[in-house]
Amino acid sequence: MPQFEPQDPDYERRVRASFARQRIMETIGATLQLVAPGEVEITLPFREDLTQQHGFLHAGVVTTIVDSACGYAALSLMPPETGVLTIEYKVNLLAPASGARMLARGRVTKPGRTITVCAGEVFAEVDGQEKLVATMTATTMTIRERPGVSD
Amino acid sequence: MPQFEPQDPDYERRVRASFARQRIMETIGATLQLVAPGEVEITLPFREDLTQQHGFLHAGVVTTIVDSACGYAALSLMPPETGVLTIEYKVNLLAPASGARMLARGRVTKPGRTITVCAGEVFAEVDGQEKLVATMTATTMTIRERPGVSD
């Protein structure tokens, strides 16, 4: 896995402050864990009120946490005075999202001036073991000088 | 747009019953609207507690409703005694998800015995106009004889 040098020495505080503004995270009960250069982890305890019809977490909930993990992994490498937007992502759902807790990990695959590509994984903690339940590839964009979009 | 013939004459009741079991939908305030052969619509009023850091609906929330719209569009064409699972999807985020209400529409592109591919769109209602904010391509699978996965 590549090592990245952050352009903003204050990257961790910046990511944590932006995450704190994502009101959805409080609504679903997700917590920001690791913030490292090019890598972010978010956890989500299982909740019945976030499930789909078979009793698993809805794919959209899994996507929510891994999208934020990828977006903030990208932001951790962006220069000061910029913002991050997700342009698109693709998610493969590999196993049912059941288990006591989900761990979403986002990592930068390729940083760039405008486009940063990230890879995400979501693990379910089942009986003390981690099981891979989803993968994401996300394309994010560094936003400069757009009112309302800074992080 | 192609016309589809449902294999299950009871498709609408079946889709509505399955949707009613998606607890996430009640949690976020989404409502099932149209259920037609190969086409489903879901609406979601804007809510501050579902937003990301810039005040727009989080991409994961947008994904949640359009994933269900696509999955149920697929289910509407599946034979009785089967269930639907989403294998993967790809979402492009075209504009910020702001506006009074979101409308997610899922349509079957290609039905199949095992694999059904769907196209989804999400529109934001802004000042009485519809604005396209996201597109989805979803690949779903017809599940036969798997305990816990029937719809």
Add this chain to the structure above:
Amino acid sequence: MPQFEPQDPDYERRVRASFARQRIMETIGATLQLVAPGEVEITLPFREDLTQQHGFLHAGVVTTIVDSACGYAALSLMPPETGVLTIEYKVNLLAPASGARMLARGRVTKPGRTITVCAGEVFAEVDGQEKLVATMTATTMTIRERPGVSD
């Protein structure tokens, strides 16, 4: 389908000139057909030497023509003195690519200053009928002032 206004009045000549520089197109025998604002069509007669192991056109060949159709649909709406690059795409393979000729159509879903999103379709001509064999969603980027990347 939306109507688009080209920013470059010379868009058609520009697309045709760029296509003529894609040496792969001559190699596989593909031909540029329609060039309209936000829409491009490319055809490819079936050839045995482009097949995969079951005798169908290889998915990569199908992708080649629909990627160019999408990229040039995007370019048709870009301002003069810019270039187009594809950032990413997703392809669903819906049916075997067999038949006398393939028709790839790319259309702009959402143009933008930096990012333009396109939808592509590939049809096989089988017994005088068109059969949808693949769909693409492509994200392209307008390139400014990068040596070697202008169209």
Add this chain to the structure above:
Amino acid sequence: MPQFEPQDPDYERRVRASFARQRIMETIGATLQLVAPGEVEITLPFREDLTQQHGFLHAGVVTTIVDSACGYAALSLMPPETGVLTIEYKVNLLAPASGARMLARGRVTKPGRTITVCAGEVFAEVDGQEKLVATMTATTMTIRERPGVSD
């Protein structure tokens, strides 16, 4: 990286025989290299007649080799008397595909009875160094008892 146990002891011969039937590979000059359980590598020397308008290998050519690498990685874990089809893939193009030779590597992320998901990477060999130029996520399907589709 996970270790996989092939279900078909003859997996390598089977993959090599199927690759030999992909006529496109001979046409573009690609060679099958490593065949291991759940992992396949294919190489392609640069050729001017496979380029796009800026002189790089066309994205569709890059896709061709990494799609086959992913598909055969999946096939290497499939039971005897089955065939492999790619349902869909997503490709991110990270850097221009220039350099003396491309190396495409496909690896199984998650094998399954019906659906097997793979991750692919393409590296360009530039001045003796490997540079990542593209990533793929591919969803493949195990085909049973379909005439014309066995590997």
